[in-house]
Amino acid sequence: MRRFFIFAAVFAVLVGLAGLVLTRPQRVDRTQLDGITPDLARGETVFYAAGCVSCHSAPDAVGQEKLNLAGGRRFESDFGTFIAPNISSDPVAGIGSWSALDLANALIHGTGPKGQHYYPAFPYTSYANMTAEDVASLHSFLGTLPAVTTESTAHEVGLPFNIRRGLGGWKLLYLKPGWVVDGDLTDQQILGRYLVEALGHCAECHTPRNGLGGLKRDLWLTGAPNPNGKGRIPGLTSDQLDWSEADIAEYLKSGFTPDYDSAGGEMVEVIENTSRLSDDERLAIAAYLKAVPVPQIEPPSE
């Protein structure tokens, strides 16, 4: 009997240790960015395609002011209120002191420079699929933007979600690099997939989540309740969005729907970003959306 208790105790310690090991923040290989020459023009494209400005600009900033990435916008969720941090080039208040590797750890593993887990309100589950070249180029481009000294505000998150170690477990479940739509895709669809699944992080809003906040990948882009409670974020699969590829590309450029109504709500800010992409990139997004499979199961009604 005593032996059993010793065994149980050792087992518990081992499970605990394994848990600690499994939930520790991950980092990219230190050599990952070796030999990559950042391309500023590409960095600017990545910046807009990834929509950095839509969350990290100051609340109510317009026009050029939006390039001051002071943070401060509030994002309410079932887990608490997340407040976008300052990611300007200020070395103290912002991320100006970060190396490209620091940025890679943040984007690909959701790990901060001090080895802390970030909350997935920062869409690293999508950015995990970014190429090393794009990370390095984005790092260079961010360095060219203004330094802003606004202090970042702490998230308003209560127990148990304020225990960041727990995010290691969440990442084990839901941080899954790799493509959702796979199989025989054209080059154009592959470009669109990169823009939608990795940089554009469209699924973060357009795919429903489970009770733990993980994306239901089997209901990819089928629409979801609006986290702010009003209305529904529409599905983008071909059974729900019957627009032509030209219609989708035009919407992402000018915001006009096929009826020549205009976008409203959160999509207006998304279109401010996608309007800066090329026609080819917008058409690639449209081509990808047409390739997203329509799930056989009915999305749950709210």
Place this chain on the structure above:
Amino acid sequence: MMKRFSIFAAGLLTVAAIGTAIAHEGENPAVKARTSIMQLYAFNLGTLGGMAKGETEYDAEAATRAANNIVVLTQIDQSEMWPAGSDNVTDPSTRALPAIWENFPDVGAKGQALADAAVAMQAAAGQDVEALKGAMGNLGGACSACHKAYRAPKD
């Protein structure tokens, strides 16, 4: 008994019908007027958008006509079409948010941005399809800027 019930039911139906008629009559003509202007925008934008998307062949004259119409629409004085009490809280037939009546200077600035974008389109539409495509973005951006700030989402 049955007859009485029937009379009662008929009476109820009549009341309901009158109620509906009143509700219909109560539809604010100012809301109808401004919605009509939006439809005229959409119709003319459709001409330009079809060419921008490559769905219809580029036609410099037709594009110019549509762009001219859009400029005219921006010049309509809408002062009387936005009376107090024609917001979506008071009147469910509109998606116009009460914030409009609290931010007239900003609404005016956004209207001016639309007028400027329309004039730019007027200059571009007759040039060639590339110029037309280029002007669509600002025009759409001007529409969206106001709709984002001052229009309630559908549903």
